[in-house]
Amino acid sequence: MTKSVENAVGMGIAVIFVLVCSNVLASALRKVIPGMVRIACFIIVIATFVTVVELLMQAYTYPLFLKLGIFIPLIVVNCIPLGRAEAFAYKNGLMASCADGLGLGIGYCLSLTILSAFREVFGSGTFLGKPVFGPSFQPFSFMVEAPGAFVCLSIYLPLITTNCAVLGVCLININEDYNFIKTLVSSFGYSTGFGFALVLFTGVRERILLARVPRSLQDTSIGLVTAGLLSLSFFAFKGMV
Secondary structure: OOOOHHHHHHHHHHHHHHHHHHHHHHHHOOOOOOHHHHHHHHHHHHHHHHHHHHHHHHHHOHHHHHHHHHHOHHHHHOHHHHHHHHHOHHHOOHHHHHHHHHHHHHHHHHHHHHHHHHHHHHHHOEEOOEEOOOOOOOOOHHHHOHHHHHHHHHHHHHHHHHOHHHHHHHHHHHHOOOOHHHHHHHHHHHHHHHHHHHHHHHHHHHHHHOOOOOHHHOOHHHHHHHHHHHHHHHHHHOOOO
């Protein structure tokens, strides 16, 4: 996804659209959505706007859609839209929620663009498809491979502090007035659950590839259904600890 600036900007704009729209709708419906099912409702809202983005890309920017592929549906499981809907939009007005989504979306887009620009310039010797070095330049092909992405991403490791999952756990621990032991157990539980959810979702997606899925539910549709069912299944653990 971050091999070129074009891909990064396209993905960034998609995330901005989903963030702004989901924040606005979550804020508009905050007095209607019951608190016990708000997370499931937020996921449905986010999945709806992700589907809209995907259909628009297929209609107007099909070459970009082919490049981004599975990364577009994965916006549904991105912690940023869900985290902002829960932490901010559900508690604030329309304008503030819109501004929050727009600001975070622009920040996300800038981060992807900077990372992709670094990889494209040094990995391909181009910027937006145009050469930036002389003919004697030998591109670092390692930079456009998967290991090169991790090397570049290491620059962004400090940005993990802005992950909404980390912020959300901190806010929950503060709001619940947990002591040190409870905070430690709570943080460990949330991080373990997050990792388990990722592994479980990946395993289910791999099995789906081998299953006979109806044509109407293939590709993105079955991915969204799986993510929704998986999120609802985790409600069974609510109150057990």
